[in-house]
Amino acid sequence: MHLWRGRFPQISNPAHHTSTGYPIEQLAETGDLADTVYLLLAGELPTQEQRREFLSLARSSRMVNESLIRFYSGFRSDAHPMAIMVGVVGALSSFYHGSFDINSQGSRMHCCVNIIAKMPTLAAMAYKTA
Numbered sequence: 297m298h299l300w301r302g303r304f305p306q307i308s309n310p311a312h313h314t315s316t317g318y319p320i321e322q323l324a325e326t327g328d329l330a331d332t333v334y335l336l337l338a339g340e341l342p343t344q345e346q347r348r349e350f351l352s353l354a355r356s357s358r359m360v361n362e363s364l365i366r367f368y369s370g371f372r373s374d375a376h377p378m379a380i381m382v383g384v385v386g387a388l389s390s391f392y393h394g395s396f397d398i399n400s401q402g403s404r405m406h407c408c409v410n411i412i413a414k415m416p417t418l419a420a421m422a423y424k425t426a
Contacts, residue, residue: 330354337408353406357413360421361391368425380422385411 318341323332327341334342334350342350367387371380388411397403 333412337405350409353409354413357406357410358417360414360417364388364391365421368421371425373426375426377419377422377426380425381419384418384422388414 318335323335327335330347330351331341334346338346364384364387367384368380371383392407392410395403396407
């Protein structure tokens with residue numbers, strides 16, 4: 297898996313994602329969120345084995361630290377959910393900074409999946425807080 301090739305997606309034709317080379321219709325018809333996330337991170341669609349490993353890592357990364365949950369109580373009740381998300385996602389770096397090795401491809405992938413896996417829970421909590 298090749299992460300961070302230095303390319304950014306450019307969508308000049310909405311029907312074709314030029315960074316990955318896959319037509320959006322193909323992704324919409326045959327893929328799902330896991331395939332799309334893997335594609336964006338790795339630049340290619342996963343094999344069945346890569347998909348199993350990716351989903352296993354995502355499932356094991358869903359839990360949110362109890363201290364982070366208490367972080368939500370610091371926001372005003374009328375705060376916008378996106379403002380809350382910005383603060384909470386930024387706070388994630390204080391929980392996992394010691395285990396991240398920028399030079400390790402596996403560590404970068406684990407960090408990305410860790411954040412992505414937590415997003416549904418964090419978003420629901422932000423919405424509930426606002």
